[in-house]
Amino acid sequence: MTARIRIEGLCKSFAAPVLEEVNLQIMPGRIHGLVGENGAGKSTLINIISGLLSADAGTLELNGQVYRAPSRPQALQQGIALAAQELSLIDTLSVAENIFLSALPQNFMTVDRASLRKHAEELMAQVGLLAMSAHTPVAKLALAEKQLVEMAKALSMPADNCQLLILDEPASALTTPQVEKLHQILRERVATGLSIIYVSHRLDDVLSVCDDVSVLRDGIIVSTAPTTYLTANDLITAMCGQDLLEHRESSLRQAGDLRLKVDQLSSAIFPQSVSFECRRGEILGIAGLAGAGRSELLHTIFGLAPDRQGRVVLLNEGTEVEVRTASEAVKQGMALIAEDRKTQGNFADKPVSLNTTIAGLGKLGVALAVLLPRREERVSKELIDRLQVKCEGPRQSIDRLSGGNQQKVLLARWLQTESDVWLLDEPTRGVDVASKLTIHEQLRELRDLGACLLIVSSELEELTALCDRILVLSNRKVVATFEGGQWSNEQLLAEMFSAHRGQRAVNH
Numbered sequence: 001m002t003a004r005i006r007i008e009g010l011c012k013s014f015a016a017p018v019l020e021e022v023n024l025q026i027m028p029g030r031i032h033g034l035v036g037e038n039g040a041g042k043s044t045l046i047n048i049i050s051g052l053l054s055a056d057a058g059t060l061e062l063n064g065q066v067y068r069a070p071s072r073p074q075a076l077q078q079g080i081a082l083a084a085q086e087l088s089l090i091d092t093l094s095v096a097e098n099i100f101l102s103a104l105p106q107n108f109m110t111v112d113r114a115s116l117r118k119h120a121e122e123l124m125a126q127v128g129l130l131a132m133s134a135h136t137p138v139a140k141l142a143l144a145e146k147q148l149v150e151m152a153k154a155l156s157m158p159a160d161n162c163q164l165l166i167l168d169e170p171a172s173a174l175t176t177p178q179v180e181k182l183h184q185i186l187r188e189r190v191a192t193g194l195s196i197i198y199v200s201h202r203l204d205d206v207l208s209v210c211d212d213v214s215v216l217r218d219g220i221i222v223s224t225a226p227t228t229y230l231t232a233n234d235l236i237t238a239m240c241g242q243d244l245l246e247h248r249e250s251s252l253r254q255a256g257d258l259r260l261k262v263d264q265l266s267s268a269i270f271p272q273s274v275s276f277e278c279r280r281g282e283i284l285g286i287a288g289l290a291g292a293g294r295s296e297l298l299h300t301i302f303g304l305a306p307d308r309q310g311r312v313v314l315l316n317e318g319t320e321v322e323v324r325t326a327s328e329a330v331k332q333g334m335a336l337i338a339e340d341r342k343t344q345g346n347f348a349d350k351p352v353s354l355n356t357t358i359a360g361l362g363k364l365g366v367a368l369a370v371l372l373p374r375r376e377e378r379v380s381k382e383l384i385d386r387l388q389v390k391c392e393g394p395r396q397s398i399d400r401l402s403g404g405n406q407q408k409v410l411l412a413r414w415l416q417t418e419s420d421v422w423l424l425d426e427p428t429r430g431v432d433v434a435s436k437l438t439i440h441e442q443l444r445e446l447r448d449l450g451a452c453l454l455i456v457s458s459e460l461e462e463l464t465a466l467c468d469r470i471l472v473l474s475n476r477k478v479v480a481t482f483e484g485g486q487w488s489n490e491q492l493l494a495e496m497f498s499a500h501r502g503q504r505a506v507n508h
């Protein structure tokens with residue numbers, strides 16, 4: 001059988017070699033997984049296939065013919081679509097316009113808006129965006145929703161010319177039911193002969209949806225095999241050249257004094273009032289489906305939501321301070337690490353050094369960073385080492401880093417502040433397995449030093465590995481609290497769905 005795409009001797013260097021003599025074949029009608037540590041070269045490889053980057057050497061064939069794609073539209077024309085890791089959506093356009101951006105006629109006046117909308121809504125329904133109008137501006141969407149729009153956009157390629165669909169971390173912000181739905185669509189699509197490349201750090205997802213999987217390590221394909229007989233551990237060993245032993249908590253610890261009290265809190269974005277407490281030395285997990293209000297709850301606590309009612313009180317050695325605004329929150333030791341690094345996190349065109357240290361530099365941050373580059377670089381270097389950020393050095397611009405490494409920079413920035421109340425929204429999104437364990441260690445260290453941590457994660461395994469207690473949200477309400485490891489994935493999922501029982505499923 002002729003390979004759908006055959007890659008031979010592909011090389012690419014930036015400052016250093018990123019891909020070295022990569023050989024790879026993707027067969028028709030198969031889902032091919034691509035895994036590797038942050039910075040291994042996965043995005044670079046698929047960006048070359050989809051026309052975003054050019055290779056330095058090597059050949060590509062599509063269905064046995066020489067394949068060249070000097071730009072993304074040219075790749076698309078030949079039937080190769082990409083759902084990008086750093087999403088390619090335009091915030092100011094509507095969902096429908098984004099989905100058909102590359103297919104829109106040049107003259108906007110001739111766009112048939114009614115049929116555009118209808119077709120967009122079909123695609124949106126397929127990926128599970130049921131309750132949303134196609135006219136919604138993308139800026140208003142949560143990250144998981146944006147990821148689904150990116151998917152709908154990739155799926156909008158006309159079926160008669162559809163050869164290869166490339167998905168770069170398509171599910172990093174999605175919850176378990178959304179991932180299952182996505183996998184179901186992918187299985188349906190490959191049954192028609194389409195080929196798919198699926199990049200992910202969620203190894204269980206890769207093993208469940210892919211037919212084959214290749215492991216990329218430092219720019220070299222170190223193994224390619226059918227997934228049938230592989231385990232997640234086999235993949236990890238191939239990815240990092242060693243076995244990783246996951247740290248497990250052996251016994252329950254005693255939490256310390258009360259540090260955070262949330263009392264009858266509500267806001268325009270989290271309308272049902274909620275009350276709970278968190279102690280020093282405690283990690284409190286927040287579970288819920290997409291749209292359950294997890295990020296909204298963190299934003300409300302941090303003072304970023306309009307119409308806030310109720311109280312957020314920080315207790316410290318007998319004193320109580322009420323915090324009302326984000327700047328008061330920061331002053332009192334609270335830190336919020338937002339989910340979407342692209343719009344809320346990093347300073348895109350600034351160096352790694354500034355991006356790691358800015359939170360610790362205070363108000364005059366940017367000005368000082370310009371005046372004191374040496375100090376900044378030293379601090380930054382320590383942080384880079386601590387979280388194993390793969391980059392050329394503190395002076396490299398952050399948008400040149402791989403997706404997972406950008407996430408680590410965002411975390412590093414906050415880890416050097418003196419915060420002791422942490423609100424973390426998907427702290428390990430897009431981060432590889434080894435780095436994830438390092439980050440978990442750092443979070444446990446903070447906890448053991450007496451911090452109190454609130455963690456939102458879509459991965460139930462992550463919540464189970466880290467949390468002392470879990471609050472479950474369903475439809476913007478707290479529906480359950482599980483204490484000290486007394487939960488199972490099934491119980492969490494049942495609670496996550498509880499407010500939707502008897503209703504038409506929305507957005508799962």
Ligand SMILES: Nc1ncnc2c1ncn2[C@@H]1O[C@H](COP(=O)(O)OP(=O)(O)OP(=O)(O)O)[C@@H](O)[C@H]1O
Pocket residue numbers: 014015018036037038039040041042043044045085390391400401402403404405430432
């Ligand atoms: N435009 C660029 N300029 C310089 N270096 C780059 C550029 N793009 C990528 N790199 C470097 O190439 C290496 C591979 O990056 P790539 O994005 O392909 O990794 P990845 O495997 O997709 O990682 P992740 O899992 O974090 O997404 C990284 O070290 C990155 O810093």
Ligand SMILES: [Mg+2]
Pocket residue numbers: 042043044085168402403404
């Ligand atoms: Mg990548």
